[in-house]
Amino acid sequence: MDARAIAELLVRCQNGDKAAWDILVDAYWQRLFGYALRATSNPELAQDLVQETFLRIVQRLGAYDDQGKFEAWLFRILVNLVRDHGRSLARHPTQSTVIDSDGDRVEMTDELAGKVPAPFDPLHRQEEVDSLQVALRKLPEGDRQILLLRHFADMPFKDIARTLNCPIGTVLARAHRALGKLRSLMEVTHDPAEFD
Amino acid sequence: MTRLNLTNASLLDISGELGSAAQEQLHEHLDAKPDAQAEYNVLAAQYAVLRSLPKPEVSDALKAGMTARIKAAIHAHLDFQARGKRALQRARLIHYALAGLSAAAAVAVVTAGLVLLNSHHQKSSNTSVAHVNRVIDRLAPYDSAPATYDEAIDDVDSSVRQLQAEESSVSGAQTQEMTPLLEVLASLPANPTVDGGVDELEVPQGGM
Numbered sequence: 001m002d003a004r005a006i007a008e009l010l011v012r013c014q015n016g017d018k019a020a021w022d023i024l025v026d027a028y029w030q031r032l033f034g035y036a037l038r039a040t041s042n043p044e045l046a047q048d049l050v051q052e053t054f055l056r057i058v059q060r061l062g063a064y065d066d067q068g069k070f071e072a073w074l075f076r077i078l079v080n081l082v083r084d085h086g087r088s089l090a091r092h093p094t095q096s097t098v099i100d101s102d103g104d105r106v107e108m109t110d111e112l113a114g115k116v117p118a119p120f121d122p123l124h125r126q127e128e129v130d131s132l133q134v135a136l137r138k139l140p141e142g143d144r145q146i147l148l149l150r151h152f153a154d155m156p157f158k159d160i161a162r163t164l165n166c167p168i169g170t171v172l173a174r175a176h177r178a179l180g181k182l183r184s185l186m187e188v189t190h191d192p193a194e195f196d
Numbered sequence: 197m198t199r200l201n202l203t204n205a206s207l208l209d210i211s212g213e214l215g216s217a218a219q220e221q222l223h224e225h226l227d228a229k230p231d232a233q234a235e236y237n238v239l240a241a242q243y244a245v246l247r248s249l250p251k252p253e254v255s256d257a258l259k260a261g262m263t264a265r266i267k268a269a270i271h272a273h274l275d276f277q278a279r280g281k282r283a284l285q286r287a288r289l290i291h292y293a294l295a296g297l298s299a300a301a302a303v304a305v306v307t308a309g310l311v312l313l314n315s316h317h318q319k320s321s322n323t324s325v326a327h328v329n330r331v332i333d334r335l336a337p338y339d340s341a342p343a344t345y346d347e348a349i350d351d352v353d354s355s356v357r358q359l360q361a362e363e364s365s366v367s368g369a370q371t372q373e374m375t376p377l378l379e380v381l382a383s384l385p386a387n388p389t390v391d392g393g394v395d396e397l398e399v400p401q402g403g404m
Contacts (some may be wrong), residue, residue: 021270025263033262034400036251051266072295108375132249146208151246156213172204179242 001027003068010066025054028071032078034152039082040143041133049085053078072162075153079145079163084140122135135185146171206236210243 001009009027012020029050036046056077063072136144142164149155150165157175161168205222208214214222226233254262 012329018274020266021274025270026268029263029266030259033254037328038249046263047262050262051269052269054266055273058270058277088351095212097383128248129250132245136249139319147246150211151249152251157208157211169204176203176239179239179246183245184240 006070007066007068010061010064010070010184016062024057028074029054029089031153034154035075037131038066038080038136038148038152040120045085047095049078049081052081067160071155072159075149075163076157076165079149081143105111110136132182133183138185139178139181143174143181146175147178147182150175157174181192202232202235203239206239207243208237210240 003100009020009024013024032050032053033046036042038051040046040049053074057074064070136147139147143166146160150157157162157171158168161171164171202222202225205214205218209219209222226236
């Protein structure tokens with residue numbers, strides 16, 4: 001959806017047009033969900049956070065002045081919600097429910113969340129995917145956000161820079177550093193010497 | 197091309213975000229610099245690790261359920277907002293109506309007060325006029341009576357004028373009668389003691 005189409009859609013949304021809101025949800029929910037799911041490893045929580053993101057947009061769109069930065073604004077809200085939730089979990093670890101690859105509900109602690117197979121991944125390459133998930137979780141939060149936004153939200157680096165409010169040079173440098181660290185973590189994980 | 201620019205440009209190229217002109221320039225540079233090409237290849241391999249992460253595959257049922265849930269929540273929120281707006285409009289309307297009524301009531305009270313004040317003023321004015329009229333009516337019989345006081349004043353006035361005229365004639369007569377006496381006095385010597393006159397006035401003793 002190009003900038004002009006988004007701008008027109010947002011005007012309709014500001015006027016309370018429900019059909020326009022449906023189009024907006026259809027246009028963005030999957031990318032938002034992709035990011036939220038990988039960031040939280042919890043599909044139910046990811047759904048809640050995506051819904052909360054849209055509801056915050058509904059509340060604040062009246063005062064929003066579109067300058068072609070809607071997407072960055074939308075994802076910034078989600079990124080902040082995910083971050084706030086992460087902080088909340090860090091303060092108050094609780095039990096949470098996830099659905100495993102067989103479709104069963106599994107009660108798990110948040111500390112173990114990264115070790116549970118993601119429910120929407122294909123079963124093949126599961127081990128590699130798990131290793132990547134673990135490696136991603138070991139990255140600093142800011143670096144992880146950049147990689148998740150780039151890959152799971154399909155967001156270009158310049159939009160990531162807008163979303164995170166930092167220069168594109170910084171984003172690229174952090175992405176470069178994060179990719180290097182990710183690969184080295186993966187190599188350590190797959191190092192046969194580890195299993196001796 | 198600086199090292200930082202090379203890394204950034206390589207990353208943008210690998211992620212498919214580099215413009216065609218910059219892309220061409222980058223690959224010319226990489227072809228000419230094997231070290232840069234090697235670094236590019238490392239970066240591409242690192243990025244491939246990220247790309248290897250599968251994106252969530254959401255079933256149609258879950259997709260439908262999830263979007264329906266989000267849309268329903270948005271619609272409910274929009275309805276809530278619309279109800280809130282309508283309630284706010286009603287509240288504003290009531291507020292303005294009450295304000296109008298209050299203003300009208302205030303005007304009515306002030307008008308009534310002015311009317312009462314005016315009628316009271318008029319009533320007291322009428323009472324005063326009636327009172328004055330009654331006094332005038334009471335004085336009316338005296339209007340045709342002779343003005344005795346004026347006559348008395350005129351009499352006094354004429355008497356005063358007459359007395360004044362008499363006084364001036366009396367003083368003129370006195371002056372005429374005194375003139376010989378004054379002449380005699382003037383002819384007397386200035387020092388009576390030199391000419392055997394009386395040194396002292398003899399004052400009779402006793403008998404008082």
